[in-house]
Amino acid sequence: MQSAQQLINGLMLGGILAFVAVAFTLTIGMLNFLNFTIPALFMLAAMVTWALSASGEHIFALGLPWYAAAAIGIAVAMVASLIIERFTYRYLKAHYGDATEHALPLVSSLGFLIIFEHAVITLWGSDPQRLELPFRDMDLHFAGLIVGIPHLFSLGLAITLVWVLSWLLKRSSIGRALRAIAENPDAATLMGVEVARIVPVVFLVTGMLSALAGILYGFSYSTVTPYIGDAVATDAITGMVLGGLGNVWGAIVGGLLVGLIKVFAISQFGAEIEKIPVWGLLLLILIIRPTGIFGKSRLGRGKF
Amino acid sequence: MLLRIEQLDVLYGRNHAVKAMSLDLDAGEIVTVLGANGAGKSSLLKAIQGTVPLARGRVLFKGANISRWSAARRVGNGLVMVPEGRQIFIGMTVHENLLLGAYTRRDDTAAEIDAIYERFPNLAQRRDLPASVLSGGEQQMLAVARALVARPAVMMLDEPSLGLSPILVKQLFELIVDLNRSGLAILLVEQNTNMALAVAHRGYVLELGRTVMQGTPAELSSDEQLAAAYLGQA
Numbered sequence A: 001m002q003s004a005q006q007l008i009n010g011l012m013l014g015g016i017l018a019f020v021a022v023a024f025t026l027t028i029g030m031l032n033f034l035n036f037t038i039p040a041l042f043m044l045a046a047m048v049t050w051a052l053s054a055s056g057e058h059i060f061a062l063g064l065p066w067y068a069a070a071a072i073g074i075a076v077a078m079v080a081s082l083i084i085e086r087f088t089y090r091y092l093k094a095h096y097g098d099a100t101e102h103a104l105p106l107v108s109s110l111g112f113l114i115i116f117e118h119a120v121i122t123l124w125g126s127d128p129q130r131l132e133l134p135f136r137d138m139d140l141h142f143a144g145l146i147v148g149i150p151h152l153f154s155l156g157l158a159i160t161l162v163w164v165l166s167w168l169l170k171r172s173s174i175g176r177a178l179r180a181i182a183e184n185p186d187a188a189t190l191m192g193v194e195v196a197r198i199v200p201v202v203f204l205v206t207g208m209l210s211a212l213a214g215i216l217y218g219f220s221y222s223t224v225t226p227y228i229g230d231a232v233a234t235d236a237i238t239g240m241v242l243g244g245l246g247n248v249w250g251a252i253v254g255g256l257l258v259g260l261i262k263v264f265a266i267s268q269f270g271a272e273i274e275k276i277p278v279w280g281l282l283l284l285i286l287i288i289r290p291t292g293i294f295g296k297s298r299l300g301r302g303k304f
Numbered sequence B: 001m002l003l004r005i006e007q008l009d010v011l012y013g014r015n016h017a018v019k020a021m022s023l024d025l026d027a028g029e030i031v032t033v034l035g036a037n038g039a040g041k042s043s044l045l046k047a048i049q050g051t052v053p054l055a056r057g058r059v060l061f062k063g064a065n066i067s068r069w070s071a072a073r074r075v076g077n078g079l080v081m082v083p084e085g086r087q088i089f090i091g092m093t094v095h096e097n098l099l100l101g102a103y104t105r106r107d108d109t110a111a112e113i114d115a116i117y118e119r120f121p122n123l124a125q126r127r128d129l130p131a132s133v134l135s136g137g138e139q140q141m142l143a144v145a146r147a148l149v150a151r152p153a154v155m156m157l158d159e160p161s162l163g164l165s166p167i168l169v170k171q172l173f174e175l176i177v178d179l180n181r182s183g184l185a186i187l188l189v190e191q192n193t194n195m196a197l198a199v200a201h202r203g204y205v206l207e208l209g210r211t212v213m214q215g216t217p218a219e220l221s222s223d224e225q226l227a228a229a230y231l232g233q234a
């Protein structure tokens, strides 16, 4: 029973990690760009949702209903993601030709991560805040097991969204254009694809996924801090690598596996050990199978 | 004049790849641009397409100055390139490559794609296979077919015969003539001088970015210098 509950908890955490892993894998697969602002958007959306929905003394304490606050949180993250595209990927591409051949976008996205974190700390301080869902007590109970509604919802939503995403990538014109950009941006241009106009779509989608994940995390664990992005980043990156870079379904499976490993490791060996299994796993995969479980032989490109 | 290039310069830093190039392409024509490696042929086509910036000069297409248009917009208006090295999407199926060729089209292209499959039965057979399984010749056919689906007014081809067997080269040039007869204007960059002059109405010869000669195939092939340099009949 104990371990059945662990299994459920692990899958539920994994559902959130899967979201973030999908966001990471999309920018890697499409743009060959490890976008470190994803955890910042995750945290930003959660903090904005808390600030707008809670009542109190803090700035923007509007006491909005949770869904309105969440919608604004998602919108803020998506706009922030567009700004990031403008100043990391697009700017560097315009100045150096191929942005993906440089570590510069990576470094500048790390810069954005830190700036967002500290902007949020300046606005709202660094204390943990409570984020409550009105129907929080409606956890499902069956056979002595507890399944959190927000957890269950996030797992279902992650799978649905990835299904929609992979369908769009396969079947729609814009999806084909995105895959063309992923494989060969110059040739995509020759097909009449306005690369500079399509790339922001990737950032909008990753902004949305990261924001949804952040908000669901906040509702699931009832606590948000300006640091939740850091914790989730390495777990999600491990999930992405596990599933194979650029593979959206791989990211889902990878995210779920990391969630399971984390929960079991903590329950077996205690919370102090938390980081070792995930980092250990990441290093192990990189050494024995850098293409991940589902990756093909070539890294990063043409995985859709 | 369908396509007119005026005093066009291409610079890569201090490397002056194309110098004061002027060129005309009329409706119904095949015009060829010849030159050795590094003469600036690809740079010229890329500048016309808009994938490298013009340092100086203008590109006029259907009477409009398109020098500031994005490359993608030029494609949408019927100026289409088959690039050097084919550049097909090998991670996608043959059919997806053709659909990408139709990317700028708003109307229904299904009938045209069917017609393409009729013209290229090899592609039809491999319709749902990844383009990576195609032979070199089939890849070149796919690159041309993909450009055709965009319904071009002008098709630019950059060394399409490169790496093809003599039989395939012959087929390719028959295709080029065929497309031209059905009304397509073609700007053909080639190192296969004999074949290019056999199909072209006019030609230009580039040397280190500069036009050193222009004229009809007869004029060009009777020139001793050109013959010595490119035709192997010194």
Ligand SMILES: Nc1ncnc2c1ncn2[C@@H]1O[C@H](COP(=O)(O)OP(=O)(O)OP(=O)(O)O)[C@@H](O)[C@H]1O
Binding pocket: B012, B015, B016, B017, B035, B036, B037, B038, B039, B040, B041, B042, B043, B044, B084, B191
């Ligand atoms: N992206 C680039 N950056 C810098 N220099 C370039 C670039 N592309 C081409 N060049 C230079 O411009 C000149 C012309 O090159 P271009 O590719 O246009 O020649 P080409 O006639 O197409 O040659 P080939 O027959 O080998 O394809 C060469 O000196 C080449 O080194």
Ligand SMILES: [Mg+2]
Binding pocket: B041, B042, B043, B084, B158
């Ligand atoms: Mg060339």
